[in-house]
Amino acid sequence: MKAGDFITDVVHSVAFLSRLPVPSRFFSDGDDVSMRRTARAFPAAGLLIALPAAFLVVLLATFDASPQLTGWLAIAVTALITGALHEDGLADMADGFGSGKDRARTLDIMKDSRIGSYGTIAIILSFALRATALASLIETLPARTACLIAALVMSRALMVWHWQALPAAKSSGIAAAAGQPGTSERNIALATGLLLFVLFTLHALPFVSIVIVLAAACLAVALFGRLCVSKIDGHTGDTIGACQQITEIVILIALALAA
Numbered sequence: 601m602k603a604g605d606f607i608t609d610v611v612h613s614v615a616f617l618s619r620l621p622v623p624s625r626f627f628s629d630g631d632d633v634s635m636r637r638t639a640r641a642f643p644a645a646g647l648l649i650a651l652p653a654a655f656l657v658v659l660l661a662t663f664d665a666s667p668q669l670t671g672w673l674a675i676a677v678t679a680l681i682t683g684a685l686h687e688d689g690l691a692d693m694a695d696g697f698g699s700g701k702d703r704a705r706t707l708d709i710m711k712d713s714r715i716g717s718y719g720t721i722a723i724i725l726s727f728a729l730r731a732t733a734l735a736s737l738i739e740t741l742p743a744r745t746a747c748l749i750a751a752l753v754m755s756r757a758l759m760v761w762h763w764q765a766l767p768a769a770k771s772s773g774i775a776a777a778a779g780q781p782g783t784s785e786r787n788i789a790l791a792t793g794l795l796l797f798v799l800f801t802l803h804a805l806p807f808v809s810i811v812i813v814l815a816a817a818c819l820a821v822a823l824f825g826r827l828c829v830s831k832i833d834g835h836t837g838d839t840i841g842a843c844q845q846i847t848e849i850v851i852l853i854a855l856a857l858a859a
Contacts, residue, residue: 734856736859752848
């Protein structure tokens with residue numbers, strides 16, 4: 601893996617996963633970088649995506665803001681940075697899995713841009729659980745910004761695992777058009793996410809607690825994968841986004857409980 605290629609992948613990942621501005625020179629004519637290769641840099645992109653929210657947490661701490669206010673504002677900033685990309689996937693997945701009677705109907709509902717009851721509830725719970733867990737971390741851990749960054753990084757590594765582990769549920773759509781990461785891309789994403797996660801949490805938590813948090817996140821990916829197979833026989837762009845949200849929720853809650 602060449603360093604220059606990986607940097608290009610990071611920039612492409614940031615452009616795909618967020619609304620952060622990136623240099624146009626990384627998108628020259630004839631650029632044939634595929635999304636399946638770019639996926640290996642998703643955790644590194646997650647680090648950059650997490651920085652504005654982490655900075656906000658530090659800034660609000662200087663004003664002695666309440667943990668609940670800080671938690672909600674930090675999660676809101678991450679949604680603004682990503683354009684609610686993953687939240688949209690979570691909502692579509694929840695509507696489809698909750699309302700669809702069979703595979704075809706489930707996929708049709710997930711494709712519908714309108715949001716239903718299940719999707720609304722899923723988004724509300726996602727924001728509430730993440731903000732509350734982050735507020736708990738802010739109250740109990742000096743390294744709360746590091747834990748926030750770790751959660752955003754690792755969840756983007758685990759979404760690559762979900763993407764690679766399951767076949768595409770349909771022949772059209774963003775995920776199908778982008779292709780599927782290979783074993784090498786998945787391993788690089790997981791290794792990068794794991795390394796960054798440990799680096800950001802090791803000074804804040806005992807190693808055993810870190811292992812338990814990671815185990816909980818991996819279990820969430822495995823169980824969600826089984827649910828996707830039972831519902832639609834694979835993954836879609838919506839389930840990939842939903843996987844990021846689910847694992848971020850699990851990681852933040854597990855970190856709050858471990859703190």
